[in-house]
Amino acid sequence: DAVERALNVLKGAKRPLILLGKGAAYAQADKEIRDLIEKSGIPYLPMSMAKGLLPDNHPQSASAARSFVLAEADAVMLVGARLNWLLAHGKGKTWGKDPKKFIQIDIQANEVDSNVQIDAPLIGDIGSVVGELLKGIASVPKPAADWINAINEKKDKNMAKMAETLAKEASPMNFHGALRAIRDVIKKNPDVNLVNEGANTLDYCRAIVDMYKPRKRFDSGTWGIMGIGMGYAIGAAVTSGLPTVAVEGDSAFGFSGMELETICRYNLPITTVVFNNNGVYRGTDINPTGGADVAPTVFVKDARYDKMIEAFGGVGYYVTTPAELEAALTKAIAEGKPALINAVIDETAGTESGRLTNLNPSTAAGKH
Structure with missing residues (x-):
């Protein structure tokens, strides 16, 4: 049997x-x-x-x-x-x-x-x-x-080490400081749906932000790809009727960011938090060809994503510290309006995600 x-x-x-x-x-x-x-x-x-x-x-x-x-x-x-x-x-x-x-x-x-x-x-x-x-x-x-x-x-050993890292007040704000703020808000609002996508934003958030109720966390799972976040957030908000927070890397947000218009059109209680570090993984890469253009992984510096949602009638927040992020997220959830928090992250803080570094040609060449 x-x-x-x-x-x-x-x-x-x-x-x-x-x-x-x-x-x-x-x-x-x-x-x-x-x-x-x-x-x-x-x-x-x-x-x-x-x-x-x-x-x-x-x-x-x-x-x-x-x-x-x-x-x-x-x-x-x-x-x-x-x-x-x-x-x-x-x-x-x-x-x-x-x-x-x-x-x-x-x-x-x-x-x-x-x-x-x-x-x-x-x-x-x-x-x-x-x-x-x-x-x-x-x-x-x-x-x-x-x-x-x-x-x-x-x-106990790992949690103590993480607590020490999260307690540091880095300036500019890094991923850990920003996620500490989000963790604390989610703990006070356990019914909130949490959508999460990105590279470092996804990796760190999985480990740092605790969940307290079932079917409240949505991410790329096994086969999801960059760009699922905003659609997931809309689905979660529509089906549950509850506040939804989408924690997005700036690269991931770029794949479906215009869904902000949909969110505002239907007045959905979704707060999008964009971790803005000016690029894919980081905003400091150099064009490998030596040309005048920026590296393909670098975005427009200091982009004002908060202004995007304001253009559609939503509420925008611009934050640079964990305290500002915690206050903005708490307010946005309580108000239940379409909102976007542009969370400015240290552009040097990111690392290549998914243990792919060893597959890069430059890395492989260095081993020979």
Whole structure:
């Protein structure tokens, strides 16, 4: 029996982990998933759009020890998550040296064994499958104290390091300072929909801004591309009727920024925050040809994105510090009008995203 096989994998595990994917959020089996995690005592790791199924500050969350738990776990239960490129296909150094056993709960049978062998596949609706697992979860021993303690030690260390970084008052404002302000506003407004896209803006926001309720975070996910943000924000605001905040890198915003007109036309409660650092990754690149034109990655300096929304009748804000950003975002959410916050970021603060640097010809040439 498939359920019994899955329970046996958990019984034999010394370092179990539950990994929640966006499928778990889509399933809307929130109570069942929370019961499974809390009754089993197993630490869990949410992918970005599963954040909020349980609050990100839940004691069993291993988000702050992501690399550690992926490498060290000996049994992993995938709940609506798939071993695609976001999870290194379940292989390589991300997953450590020792072999792992996988349990996969998925609605599509053809997703099983697509990259690595799944020891205990469970095919079906997540709510129904988790409901069956709950019937036998009491027979699974709680995770060993040394596993939980090791995770907590790593979490505490990483969170302390991040807190120190977030506390710095950099001038000009950097990504961390800006996201600290947004984090604090979202914590006070947990019903707000958060849309997020960009390069550094996406990478940092995933890690810094906590979510407290399910299906409140929307980003590019597995196969989304630059430009999804404004459309997602419109969809979230229309379907929920709730305030929506779109945190956009300036490059990402450029792909669909004219949706500001749509937002203003329908008077939607959307606040767009553009992280303006004058370019793709950064605004300091030099034209490699030596010509008079700016580098292809550099934008018009000090662009006034806030004036764009004012042209359509919305409210624009121009901010240069975390305090100004927090005040503007708090006001914009409360007023519920179409708004855009032009958040000026240090143009030197960005780095190349997605670990692609090693693929660049200039980098490769330097290795020979």
